[in-house]
Amino acid sequence: MSKVNLSIPAVQIREIRINSITGYQGSAEGLVNESQCGLKDKNRSFSQCLGCATSKAACMTILVQDGAVISHGPVGCSSCFHEFAFTYRVNSPLRNVDKPTQRKIYSTNLQEKDTVYGGNVKLAKAINEVYERTKANVIFVLTTCAAGIIGDDVESVCEQAEEELGIPVVAIFCEGFRSRVWTTGFDAAYHGIARKLIAKPREHRSDIINVVNFWGSDIFKEWFAPFGAKPNYITPYSTMESLKYSSEAAATVQACSTLGSYLGAALEQEFGVPEIPAAPPYGIAQTDRWFRALGRTLGKEETAEELIAEKKREYLPQIEALREKLKGKTAYVTAGAAHGHAILDILGELGIEASGAAIFHHDPIYDSGREENDQLAQRVNDYGNVPNFNICNKQEFELVNSLNKLRPDILMARHGGMTLWGAKLGIPSLLIGDEHYGMGYEGLVNYGERILETLENDEFVKNLEKHAVNPYTNWWLNQEPHYFLAGGTGK
Numbered sequence: 001m002s003k004v005n006l007s008i009p010a011v012q013i014r015e016i017r018i019n020s021i022t023g024y025q026g027s028a029e030g031l032v033n034e035s036q037c038g039l040k041d042k043n044r045s046f047s048q049c050l051g052c053a054t055s056k057a058a059c060m061t062i063l064v065q066d067g068a069v070i071s072h073g074p075v076g077c078s079s080c081f082h083e084f085a086f087t088y089r090v091n092s093p094l095r096n097v098d099k100p101t102q103r104k105i106y107s108t109n110l111q112e113k114d115t116v117y118g119g120n121v122k123l124a125k126a127i128n129e130v131y132e133r134t135k136a137n138v139i140f141v142l143t144t145c146a147a148g149i150i151g152d153d154v155e156s157v158c159e160q161a162e163e164e165l166g167i168p169v170v171a172i173f174c175e176g177f178r179s180r181v182w183t184t185g186f187d188a189a190y191h192g193i194a195r196k197l198i199a200k201p202r203e204h205r206s207d208i209i210n211v212v213n214f215w216g217s218d219i220f221k222e223w224f225a226p227f228g229a230k231p232n233y234i235t236p237y238s239t240m241e242s243l244k245y246s247s248e249a250a251a252t253v254q255a256c257s258t259l260g261s262y263l264g265a266a267l268e269q270e271f272g273v274p275e276i277p278a279a280p281p282y283g284i285a286q287t288d289r290w291f292r293a294l295g296r297t298l299g300k301e302e303t304a305e306e307l308i309a310e311k312k313r314e315y316l317p318q319i320e321a322l323r324e325k326l327k328g329k330t331a332y333v334t335a336g337a338a339h340g341h342a343i344l345d346i347l348g349e350l351g352i353e354a355s356g357a358a359i360f361h362h363d364p365i366y367d368s369g370r371e372e373n374d375q376l377a378q379r380v381n382d383y384g385n386v387p388n389f390n391i392c393n394k395q396e397f398e399l400v401n402s403l404n405k406l407r408p409d410i411l412m413a414r415h416g417g418m419t420l421w422g423a424k425l426g427i428p429s430l431l432i433g434d435e436h437y438g439m440g441y442e443g444l445v446n447y448g449e450r451i452l453e454t455l456e457n458d459e460f461v462k463n464l465e466k467h468a469v470n471p472y473t474n475w476w477l478n479q480e481p482h483y484f485l486a487g488g489t490g491k
Helices: 028-036 053-061 082-095 112-117 120-134 145-150 154-165 184-196 220-227 240-244 257-271 284-298 301-326 337-349 375-383 396-406 419-424 440-456 459-467
Strands: 024-026 067-072 105-107 138-143 169-172 208-212 230-234 251-254 330-335 353-359 389-391 410-413 429-431
Touching (some): 024 028, 028 375, 028 389, 053 067, 053 138, 053 184, 067 120, 082 105, 112 145, 120 138, 120 154, 138 154, 154 169, 169 184, 184 257, 208 220, 208 257, 220 230, 220 284, 220 301, 230 240, 251 284, 284 337, 284 375, 284 440, 330 337, 330 396, 337 353, 337 440, 353 396, 396 419, 410 419, 410 440, 419 429, 429 440
Parallel strands (some): 067 105, 067 138, 138 169, 208 230, 208 251, 330 353, 330 410, 410 429
Antiparallel strands (some): 024 389
């Protein structure tokens, strides 16, 4: 049964749609096995921090080049949005954006009286004012907890504004309380885009492949060229036009299955654009599968085999040399779900033992419903089990506890702020924000060289450990990381 329903304004949350969880302690193999026979989430009796779906919806909409974004709520709910304006300008050269423009971000700034009398009128005025100021080709309205609690009819206000202005005005329902899995915010953004912006295809083209991604470097241009195609990136740096006709692409691929699960399924089920049946290409085994799946989808299997052979001739000797240098090293990974699995693939391919991982949530299956997209299961099959596997929705106190006990040779992180904890413990720590940096055969060389650099330059973190103050007590560091998780000894 289809999990995508574009007839309703709000996307179904991940906990219901694909049974995502935020609490688990065990091993990667155990999690894979439990996912196949019905997985139940575990609550925590203590929680330190959480993410918010609104910011995830924001990062997928603010970076649309000719769009504007209105946060419908108190101004504080949009206080982090400036970072996406920074991201847009810094990374635009990677996507060949000649003239990056200032991002158009606004807030309705709901006050206390608005929570009593309602914010519909204020929102309607804001939409008109934003259009007059920006002449944007699309306006996205992001809901917040305050707007959801008071029950503002955001969908009707947006529909009326759309009729008056003659441009799409897209309501995106991404209140923080809606879901415990904040990546539902990605789904909310893509649900609105699929409902309101993507048009039925005029024709299907063989020279365009959709890439659902964040803002990494443009590696797909080179990879797709032998297939006679070029990438259509969604949504960072996309335009109204490129989003509208993404329905005409030959296929859809993803840089991160956590991010693109919903949109990939929507493009396939509603618009006939096939999502390739493979997880993203991290590690040799998965990169082989990915190129072959792409070749089969495009009807160009020979081209895929030629490309695989060419890349292996160039990069396998370098990868083998890196394996020799990294033999016997251990690493701990902290990252979002699918990209955390990707980093574990890279470690397995480089011969580095993964001593554990703190992954922010877990999707037992993605919206495609295909087993081929289950990157964690493939990681276990390709490189073996990962012990000390913790699903911890950014609970840093659990991360510090695990690091203190395991003391890996290196901490691998995807999100800012996490490497601090490794450094305070004297553990060399590596953060790479470009999700494309580790892809493919060349990505293994990239990561391997950076890991070696980080391991060899450990003087700073060793000195920092001597002077850093750890906010967590010895009592906590002597407990098990899952102490506060259901089934642990804490209450």
